[in-house]
Amino acid sequence: MLELIVFSLLNGLVYGLLLFMLSSGLTLIFSMMGVLNFAHASLYMLGAYFAYSISAKVGFWPGLVIAPVLVGVVGALIERYGLRNVHRYGHVAELIFTFGIAFLIEESIQLIWGKQTMDYREPEILSVPLFTLWGTDFPAYKAFMLAVSIGIFIALLLVLTRTRVGLIIQAAITHPNQVAMLGHNVPLVFTGVFGVGSALAGLAGVIAGPALGTFPGMAAVLGSIVFVVIVVGGLGSLWGAFLASLLIGMLQTFAVAVDYSLEDLFAEIGISTSKTSALSDLYTVTVAQIGPILPYLLLVLILIFRPTGLFGKREV
Amino acid sequence: MIDRRQFTRLAAVLAAGLVAFPTLAADPVRIGFIDPLSGPFAAVGTSGLRQAQFTADEINKAGGVLGGRKLVVVGFDNKISPKESLIQLKRVIGDGIQFIMQGNSSGVANALIDAVAKHNEREPDKRVLYLNYSAVDPSLTNEKCSYWHFRFDANADMKMNALTDVIAANKKMKKIYIIGQDYSFGKAVAAAAVRDLSLKRPDIEIVGNELHPIGKVKDFSPYIAKIKASGAQAVITGNWGADMLNLSKAASDAGLEIPFYTYYAAGNGITKAIGAGGVGKVRLVHEGPSNPPLTDAWRNLEKRYEAKYNDKENFTQPRISNTVHMLANAINKAKSTDPAKVAAALEGMRYTTIWGDVVTMRASDHQLQMPIRISVHTNKGIEFDMDHSGYGLLTESEVSAHVASTPTTCKMKRP
Numbered sequence: 101m102l103e104l105i106v107f108s109l110l111n112g113l114v115y116g117l118l119l120f121m122l123s124s125g126l127t128l129i130f131s132m133m134g135v136l137n138f139a140h141a142s143l144y145m146l147g148a149y150f151a152y153s154i155s156a157k158v159g160f161w162p163g164l165v166i167a168p169v170l171v172g173v174v175g176a177l178i179e180r181y182g183l184r185n186v187h188r189y190g191h192v193a194e195l196i197f198t199f200g201i202a203f204l205i206e207e208s209i210q211l212i213w214g215k216q217t218m219d220y221r222e223p224e225i226l227s228v229p230l231f232t233l234w235g236t237d238f239p240a241y242k243a244f245m246l247a248v249s250i251g252i253f254i255a256l257l258l259v260l261t262r263t264r265v266g267l268i269i270q271a272a273i274t275h276p277n278q279v280a281m282l283g284h285n286v287p288l289v290f291t292g293v294f295g296v297g298s299a300l301a302g303l304a305g306v307i308a309g310p311a312l313g314t315f316p317g318m319a320a321v322l323g324s325i326v327f328v329v330i331v332v333g334g335l336g337s338l339w340g341a342f343l344a345s346l347l348i349g350m351l352q353t354f355a356v357a358v359d360y361s362l363e364d365l366f367a368e369i370g371i372s373t374s375k376t377s378a379l380s381d382l383y384t385v386t387v388a389q390i391g392p393i394l395p396y397l398l399l400v401l402i403l404i405f406r407p408t409g410l411f412g413k414r415e416v
Numbered sequence: 417m418i419d420r421r422q423f424t425r426l427a428a429v430l431a432a433g434l435v436a437f438p439t440l441a442a443d444p445v446r447i448g449f450i451d452p453l454s455g456p457f458a459a460v461g462t463s464g465l466r467q468a469q470f471t472a473d474e475i476n477k478a479g480g481v482l483g484g485r486k487l488v489v490v491g492f493d494n495k496i497s498p499k500e501s502l503i504q505l506k507r508v509i510g511d512g513i514q515f516i517m518q519g520n521s522s523g524v525a526n527a528l529i530d531a532v533a534k535h536n537e538r539e540p541d542k543r544v545l546y547l548n549y550s551a552v553d554p555s556l557t558n559e560k561c562s563y564w565h566f567r568f569d570a571n572a573d574m575k576m577n578a579l580t581d582v583i584a585a586n587k588k589m590k591k592i593y594i595i596g597q598d599y600s601f602g603k604a605v606a607a608a609a610v611r612d613l614s615l616k617r618p619d620i621e622i623v624g625n626e627l628h629p630i631g632k633v634k635d636f637s638p639y640i641a642k643i644k645a646s647g648a649q650a651v652i653t654g655n656w657g658a659d660m661l662n663l664s665k666a667a668s669d670a671g672l673e674i675p676f677y678t679y680y681a682a683g684n685g686i687t688k689a690i691g692a693g694g695v696g697k698v699r700l701v702h703e704g705p706s707n708p709p710l711t712d713a714w715r716n717l718e719k720r721y722e723a724k725y726n727d728k729e730n731f732t733q734p735r736i737s738n739t740v741h742m743l744a745n746a747i748n749k750a751k752s753t754d755p756a757k758v759a760a761a762l763e764g765m766r767y768t769t770i771w772g773d774v775v776t777m778r779a780s781d782h783q784l785q786m787p788i789r790i791s792v793h794t795n796k797g798i799e800f801d802m803d804h805s806g807y808g809l810l811t812e813s814e815v816s817a818h819v820a821s822t823p824t825t826c827k828m829k830r831p
Contacts, residue, residue, distance in 0.1 A: 107641035107670075115635065215454045216462065217658065219685065229671055236644050237671035242637075312634040313662065317455050321634060356638035357645075359624075389598065392629050 103234040108353045114242045116349020117249030121304035122322060123329040123341045124256060125297030131336025132273050132293050134191065135183065138198040141323035142205035143298045147171045147305025148314045149209050152220035160223035168302040175298020179291045202319070210316050218314040245307050252300065253342060260338065269293060273336070328399045334412020344410060348395045355391030444488040445481055445753050447472070447547075447743070448508035448516045450501055450528070453493035456631040457657040459684040460520055464549070465491045467733055468517060470721055471740040481747045487740065489517070496520065496631065498527035505531055509544060514755050515743060519550025519569070519733075520657070522601040526553065526560065533562045536755075536831070545755035549739040552679075553600045554608075554822075557783040561826035564755070566762055566782045568739040572601065572654065572679075573822050575701040576608035578788045578815045579677050582699065583650065584616040591623045593648035595639060597630035597659055605654035605679070623648050631658060636666035644672055656680035661689055668693040675699065682706075682793070683732035688803035690793055698793035699812070703786055704734030705771050706809040707799050714771040718800050730802045738775065738784070742767050756831065775817065781826035788820045789813070 126140045147167050154163035178201060186197045221227070222241040229237030260266040272279045272289050280286045305318075312318065329348055333340030363383040366372070402409060449468055452461035472487035480486045492508060494501040501524045508516055518528055525548055536543040546565045548556065554571045583589055594609050596602030606625055613620050623646040628639065640663075643651060651674065655663050660681050667676070668691060676698045681690065690698050709715040714734075721731045731737075742765060743758070749765075750757035763779040775786040791809035795801075798808035 101645065104641055104645035107644075108638060111635070111637045111641065114637075210454075215458045217456075217459055217661075217685065229669075232671065234644075235671070236641065237669065239669040242669075313658065315456065315658075316458070321632070353638045356628075357642050359626075389627060392632060 103236065104357055106233065107236060107238075108357050109350070110238060110242070112350035112353035113346070114245050114349075115353060116346040117246060117253075118304060118308055119322070119325065119329050119349055120342050120345035121249050121252055122301055122326045123333070123345055124252070124338060125300035126326055127330045127333065127336055127338065127341045129294055129297040130330065132269065133183075133290055135194050135198065137297075138195065139178070139201040139205060140297075140301050141319040141326060142202040143171050143175060143301040144305040144308070144322065145209060145319040146174065146205055147302030148220065148309030148318060149213055149218065149305075150302070151306040151309055152213075152218045152314050155220065164306055167306045168299040171302025171305070172295045172299030175301075176291050176295030178298075179294035183294070184287065184290075206316065206319055215316050218309075220309045220314040222310040241311065245311065248303070248307055252303070256338060325395055328395045330409075331399055332402050332409055334409030337409070337411040340409055340411030348398070351394050351398070352391055355394055356388050358387040361386045442485060444486040445747065446511070446513045446515070447487065447489045447740070448492055448504075448511070448513040449489050450492045450494050450504045450508065450516055450518045450524075451520050452496040453491055455495050457496050457520055460657040461493075463684055463729060464519060464733055464736060465489065466725070466729060467721075467731055467736045468740055470724070470731075471737045474717070475740065475744050481744045482751065482753070487744060489740075494524060496524065498524050501527055502531050505535075505544075509535065509542060512542075513544070514753055515545050515547060515758075517547045517549055517739060519548060519736075521599070522551040522553030522556065522604070523599045525551030525556055526600060529556060529560060529562050529565045532564050536564050540831075543755040545759055547739050547743060549735050550733065551601070553604050555600070555604070557781040558825045561781050561824070561828060563759060563782075563828055563830050566759075566777060566784075568742065568784050569735045570703065570786055570788050570820060571783060571822070572604045573608050574820050575679060575788060576605065576612050577822065578790060578820060579652070579699075579701045580609065580612035580616055581815070582790055582813065583613070583620075583652075583677060589617070589620060589649055591621050591647055591649045592652060593624040593626070593643050593646055593650070594622060594652045595624070595626045595628065595643070595663070596654045598627035599630050602627055602630070602654055605652070609652050628659075633659065634662060636663045637670060639663070640666045640670045640672050644670065648674065650675040650677060652677045653681075654679045657684070661686045664694070664698070665689045673697060677701075682809050683730055683802050685803055687793065687801075687807050688805040691805065691807065694793045695807070696792060696794055699790055700793075700809065701788060701790050703738075703773075703788060705789060705811050706791060706802075707797060707811065709799060710771040715799070717770055722800075727804055730800065732802070734769070734771065738767065738769055742777070773817070778824075780828060781824035782828075783824065785817045785821050787817045788815045790815075
């Protein structure tokens with residue numbers, strides 16, 4: 101039992117922190133520009149494909165640096181030459197624009213790389229077990245994913261709270277006009293934040309590619325869950341995104357380990373259920389089977405009872 | 417969504433091109449290949465399409481069918497969705513194609529078998545014949561059987577019977593974990609495993625019987641942790657495509673080195689992912705003898721196929737060869753491409769496979785009666801490896817067609 105708990109914790113942590121890397125960029129962009137960027141998961145996908153191609157030529161490590169930068173540049177270009185022009189038509193236009201960009205990126209990737217799963221692998225040095233507990237190995241690559249995600253979280257926190265740039269960004273979130281009056285180039289800050297947010301998504305793609313697979317559906321797999329993270333965490337809150345990511349990571353991982361169904365619950369309180377009942381299908385569904393929908397259940401509950409999210413200041 | 421749009425356009429162009437010409441005697445005989453050509457199962461679908469096309473090309477080189485008409489396999493992407501498959505079926509029918517091939521997902525097969533039967537009843541002059549090369553839910557040739565459906569792969573019960581024989585022979589085996597995809601096939605595998613084991617080895621404890629969402633799980637680590645904690649000595653799984661690939665990847669990452677008894681743990685990257693950790697431990701039940709290849713004809717075919725794709729592809733589904741060859745033979749025997757005549761010709765047809773097995777299409781349920789083999793993942797004695805990995809499948813035991821056969825409850829309604 102203990103080993104199941106420990107490994108579920110570790111797996112949940114890895115998955116949760118990966119979600120955080122994706123959602124941190126999204127939540128930053130939203131809090132600053134008010135844009136719900138539907139293309140975010142596509143940029144994540146782009147990161148993985150870039151890294152795959154780069155790693156095939158020069159190895160994994162250069163890819164780890166170059167691919168996120170490339171994705172960041174793509175993101176900055178999208179903001180500078182796309183979003184900024186669309187901005188004046190309001191939020192609906194922006195939403196539709198990012199929606200279009202998402203399709204454009206995903207389709208282009210399939211045109212260039214094809215529809216097959218790419219053979220993008222972790223580097224040899226990380227494809228060994230880091231430690232063994234109760235006979236189960238913990239892969240070094242997962243530890244690497246953990247380290248990168250935590251590093252990014254700390255770096256973001258420091259930049260936002262301890263540097264001049266961070267001050268300007270925080271000020272621009274709440275008082276963009278005032279900041280512009282003071283002589284700061286707010287549009288440039290926007291482009292920068294969009295670029296950095298995109299680069300974070302790209303980085304998430306680079307390190308998730310070998311672990312979760314690099315294939316055309318990879319954006320769709322995480323695309324919707326990322327929105328759950330930022331709504332649960334509170335739109336625009338870095339801490340919120342961090343805790344919500346961990347919460348959802350743990351929720352999904354632990355759900356798999358629980359073979360408990362309504363039938364068991366009824367038996368516990370002394371109600372017997374018949375196998376022939378029309379509802380028996382419902383009774384026998386285990387927590388493990390409904391695991392994938394739990395985050396969405398959480399989303400609905402949060403929207404009903406705490407529309408600002410766990411740490412958010414404004415309503416969704 | 418955009419996939420569909422792009423595909424629709426492509427298909428529309430194709431269809432326009434095909435419809436524009438009236439049928440001539442020398443026109444190719446087309447087979448609509450309805451399978452996932454995009455999404456998580458694209459790797460399996462596209463490799464199946466390649467193998468079907470390759471077999472058709474071989475038949476064409478040898479003179480085609482009906483004295484010179486060529487066989488052409490046309491791909492239709494169903495994205496593994498039953499709903500999308502029905503749309504593709506309409507397109508196939510609209511194009512005047514008379515034969516469809518499908519294999520991936522019994523969920524899709526259950527939708528197609530009904531749709532084809534209904535269509536054939538409604539429009540007897542535009543009938544289609546459904547050749548199922550790999551969807552192995554037993555019900556398709558039992559309670560749901562249809563005259564217009566022919567299955568060219570051993571069904572899940574036949575395969576499980578062979579697998580559990582091997583498991584039952586190991587007296588030390590006491591605890592087994594069953595994991596599968598949450599749909600008709602995964603459930604059929606689990607039911608067959610529980611039933612067969614309780615008959616053959618009632619002392620074996622099923623320590624886990626798990627269904628996970630099909631094609632959605634990317635990291636199987638939580639499941640592996642659960643299997644490990646259950647104390648299982650072996651795993652039975654019917655997983656295929658990305659679900660098998662990711663399961664074996666997570667197992668080897670976690671160092672879970674217990675035996676796996678599988679249906680589809682080879683090829684399309686899976687063999688490579690299993691690698692050294694699974695040597696002598698991962699077994700699979702299938703039709704084809706990968707190693708040794710048994711006949712020179714089969715050896716040469718595998719070589720030609722691998723050469724054509726620069727060693728990047730393997731002929732992973734030999735049943736596809738049987739399917740296309742038996743269709744060609746039936747067309748020749750019927751002297752027509754009329755699905756009703758071809759179906760009549762297929763019933764009871766005997767065929768000697770390229771690797772020398774004699775198989776028969778049982779008329780009572782349209783389930784091919786065929787020998788089944790259990791192979792083991794290894795790097796010793798391998799003439800044909802898979803995924804260019806040095807590892808491949810070595811035949812360990814063989815079950816004759818007679819022994820592999822299971823009775824049917826099919827009450828075939830003939831037109």
